[in-house]
Amino acid sequence: MSATADIPVVSLDLHAHDADRFGAALGDTFRRFGFAVVADHAIPVPLLAEADAQMRALFALPVEVKRAWYRPDLAGARGYTPFGIEGAKGAAHRDLKEFWQMGRDEESPGAMANLWPAQLPGFRPAFAALFGEFERVGAAVLSGVARHLGLADDWFVDAVTGGNSTLRLLHYPPVEIEGAGVRAGAHEDIDLVTLLLGAEEAGLELRDREGRWLAVRPPEGALVINVGDMLQRLTNHVLPSTTHRVVNPPETRRGIARYSMPFFLHPRPDFLIRTLPQCIGVGEPDRYPEPITERAFLEQRLYEIGLKKNPKEELGVN
Numbered sequence: 001m002s003a004t005a006d007i008p009v010v011s012l013d014l015h016a017h018d019a020d021r022f023g024a025a026l027g028d029t030f031r032r033f034g035f036a037v038v039a040d041h042a043i044p045v046p047l048l049a050e051a052d053a054q055m056r057a058l059f060a061l062p063v064e065v066k067r068a069w070y071r072p073d074l075a076g077a078r079g080y081t082p083f084g085i086e087g088a089k090g091a092a093h094r095d096l097k098e099f100w101q102m103g104r105d106e107e108s109p110g111a112m113a114n115l116w117p118a119q120l121p122g123f124r125p126a127f128a129a130l131f132g133e134f135e136r137v138g139a140a141v142l143s144g145v146a147r148h149l150g151l152a153d154d155w156f157v158d159a160v161t162g163g164n165s166t167l168r169l170l171h172y173p174p175v176e177i178e179g180a181g182v183r184a185g186a187h188e189d190i191d192l193v194t195l196l197l198g199a200e201e202a203g204l205e206l207r208d209r210e211g212r213w214l215a216v217r218p219p220e221g222a223l224v225i226n227v228g229d230m231l232q233r234l235t236n237h238v239l240p241s242t243t244h245r246v247v248n249p250p251e252t253r254r255g256i257a258r259y260s261m262p263f264f265l266h267p268r269p270d271f272l273i274r275t276l277p278q279c280i281g282v283g284e285p286d287r288y289p290e291p292i293t294e295r296a297f298l299e300q301r302l303y304e305i306g307l308k309k310n311p312k313e314e315l316g317v318n
């Protein structure tokens, strides 16, 4: 079994009461691990319980029913993605998971429409509310990051307004056989930050700077938050996007499914990811002299992880 990462717990209460300490604590844990554990997030407990129940009910539906919401043309961003589709960049096996994704529940122009499972009338209200809670906590986290970097507290507000954040519901079924594949292969997230609920069932591991795999074991109810590739690029790797994975359970827990809910916080598609001057210095040259839009960056990564077909492959000229 892997050793456990010694990630300090940061209270979200600090954000309102001592923004300097909040920014410093968050910056410290992100610089060290690329991960933070955030408690006191104030997402209502009954909402968490309802969302959990709705998620389990969704995945318990027969696979033919779930497949009606599989829309490969939407690259996993909305509705259902079956077992065996997504895999880490360059991995030999696809991940042992199925998932559901949704965006903000509002009709903003140009936004991809959500799909809602008609069989579960409680699903939409629960996840529309939870999405709003993730946005609230995400905004607080980004204001802490901004303060840590010496930017105005509201620096990220414009960057994320109209952004394509997505909430993913993940189901890793019981693992039946030893061998092919892991629950989620080693990868980095594509976004600014990911807020993860439900990582109490063991399996999540991060790779530290020395290359050791360390288990992430948050206290019950806490959020696990990690830096994604977009924030890593924006900060010239001052805040690292840390490789992580979900390993298969030990034999005694192999029969137990694992569920989790990551919220991927994205800037708006036309936001230009340009290295922050604060993060360039002597001995730390700009690794990305060319800025890139969120849209272009995301597209590239979706090809790499199997959610989007490379147009060349579709034409058979790869």
Ligand SMILES: O=C(O)CCC(=O)C(=O)O
Residues within 6 Å of the ligand: 168, 170, 184, 189, 196, 199, 204, 244, 245, 246, 259, 260, 261, 262
């Ligand atoms: O299920 C988990 O604990 C982590 C999932 C994850 O890393 C991801 O979906 O990007």
Ligand SMILES: [Fe+2]
Residues within 6 Å of the ligand: 187, 188, 189, 194, 244
């Ligand atoms: Fe991830």
